[in-house]
Amino acid sequence: MREDTRQWIEADRGHCWHPFTRQAEWTRTPQLVLTRGEGVWLWDSEGNRYFDGNSSIWTNIHGHRHPTLDAAVKAQLGQVAHTSYLGFANPRASELAERLCGLFPANTLERVFFSDDGSTAVECAIRMALQYRINRHEHHRTRFIAFENGYHGDTLGAASLGGVGRFTGLMQRFGLDVTRVADLATLPEQTDDIAAVIVEPLIQGVNEMHLWPDGMLTDLRLWCDARGIHLILDEVMTGFGRTGKMFACQHEEVIPDFLCLAKGLTGGYLPMAATLSTGAVYDAFLGGGEKAFYYGHSYTANPLGCAVALASLEVFETERTLERLKPKIARMGELLAGLKARCPQVHEVRQRGFIAGIELRRPDGVPYPAEERFGEAVCRHAWQHGLLTRPILNTIVLMPPLCTSEAELKFAVDALEKAINGDSPAA
Numbered sequence: 490m491r492e493d494t495r496q497w498i499e500a501d502r503g504h505c506w507h508p509f510t511r512q513a514e515w516t517r518t519p520q521l522v523l524t525r526g527e528g529v530w531l532w533d534s535e536g537n538r539y540f541d542g543n544s545s546i547w548t549n550i551h552g553h554r555h556p557t558l559d560a561a562v563k564a565q566l567g568q569v570a571h572t573s574y575l576g577f578a579n580p581r582a583s584e585l586a587e588r589l590c591g592l593f594p595a596n597t598l599e600r601v602f603f604s605d606d607g608s609t610a611v612e613c614a615i616r617m618a619l620q621y622r623i624n625r626h627e628h629h630r631t632r633f634i635a636f637e638n639g640y641h642g643d644t645l646g647a648a649s650l651g652g653v654g655r656f657t658g659l660m661q662r663f664g665l666d667v668t669r670v671a672d673l674a675t676l677p678e679q680t681d682d683i684a685a686v687i688v689e690p691l692i693q694g695v696n697e698m699h700l701w702p703d704g705m706l707t708d709l710r711l712w713c714d715a716r717g718i719h720l721i722l723d724e725v726m727t728g729f730g731r732t733g734k735m736f737a738c739q740h741e742e743v744i745p746d747f748l749c750l751a752k753g754l755t756g757g758y759l760p761m762a763a764t765l766s767t768g769a770v771y772d773a774f775l776g777g778g779e780k781a782f783y784y785g786h787s788y789t790a791n792p793l794g795c796a797v798a799l800a801s802l803e804v805f806e807t808e809r810t811l812e813r814l815k816p817k818i819a820r821m822g823e824l825l826a827g828l829k830a831r832c833p834q835v836h837e838v839r840q841r842g843f844i845a846g847i848e849l850r851r852p853d854g855v856p857y858p859a860e861e862r863f864g865e866a867v868c869r870h871a872w873q874h875g876l877l878t879r880p881i882l883n884t885i886v887l888m889p890p891l892c893t894s895e896a897e898l899k900f901a902v903d904a905l906e907k908a909i910n911g912d913s914p915a916a
């Protein structure tokens with residue numbers, strides 16, 4: 490091991506605290522220090538190369554060190570890195586807001602509120618949905634409907650809407666008033682106190698890539714409309730092409746009242762988020778000073794983030810990203826069907842667009858005991874075959890950058906197959 494690698498790991502073990510991580514175990518197991526990227530590839534500090542199989546935790550879109558995105562950040566750095574959005578406008582934020590609204594039909598989503606992460610995009614939608622009711626003197630509407638096993642981020646409000654026990658378990662009692670439902674059949678009769686429903690459209694990411702049935706979103710929109718309830722779509726994962734269209738809601742031509750965007754917004758370059766809302770929502774915040782939306786963050790509408798988000802949208806056009814993605818989505822399906830046919834441990838493949846969850850079970854179909862952490866072992870073994878990704882329990886995520894070529898896809902699935910075989914107990 491190189492001396493600088495040793496020092497970085499030592500400093501990490503001595504002082505760093507990682508997200509969702511059992512730290513005692515972390516400091517005992519070998520770690521990679523990632524230092525460099527290019528396209529779909531990442532390098533560690535020892536010079537080993539890996540395919541970025543989960544797009545650096547679902548954020549990267551056009552690959553690392555994309556010339557257009559790099560140039561946009563550099564050009565903006567030549568102007569200014571950050572200015573306050575509290576009391577001032579900035580050129581890139583104006584352009585980006587206009588551009589984002591332009592991706593939807595006229596007079597639908599018309600306003601953009603910037604923040605920093607998926608969690609804050611959701612938090613902002615929650616706060617807007619609640620204050621909307623206060624501003625309109627509908628004080629009784631304070632409750633949210635959320636779906637079982639949904640995931641909406643980790644700030645306290647966003648987490649309390651989540652339904653995945655291991656993320657929200659300890660914090661559940663501190664959060665918002667939530668009615669949790671399994672599906673549309675279990676929506677409540679009594680809805681007088683409901684402000685909004687929140688859902689991850691088409692696919693629940695953290696819920697091991699659970700797919701909603703076709704038409705679910707349309708039906709949910711109609712249900713909300715009939716009852717004067719707002720619909721919040723959390724497209725933090727699905728936004729920016731992942732499902733094959735720019736946004737998941739476009740598959741069913743559904744327009745939400747609030748749309749939460751983050752991860753892919755900057756192409757995976759910088760932390761930035763946006764909560765889009767309708768003119769009708771916005772209008773409820775006009776009038777007396779007490780109606781204003783009192784919410785914001787220091788780095789709101791950061792010019793570097795806005796500049797690179799604009800560049801990412803430009804690349805979607807110049808490289809015809811979505812058009813070129815279509816055959817690659819089909820190819821991913823074929824490759825994963827082949828993997829399932831050859832590997833008895835592959836119990837089910839759940840794919841929507843360029844997002845796939847590969848659920849592993851024992852060859853006899855019985856789930857691996859959770860404490861065995863088979864999924865983690867497979868992903869760790871995959872390092873040796875040049876693939877980086879993360880499991881959700883025993884479901885392996887394959888969600889590569891949209892620029893991945895068919896040959897690179899094959900590399901990733903081959904690496905996964907070797908990892909599954911290498912780590913499985915002799916059958």
Ligand SMILES: *Cc1c(COP(=O)(O)O)cnc(C)c1O
Nearest residue numbers: 606607608640641642694725726
């Ligand atoms: C990742 C994610 C979030 C949280 O985003 P952060 O940027 O991690 O705060 C919220 N909702 C969904 C659907 C996500 O996938």
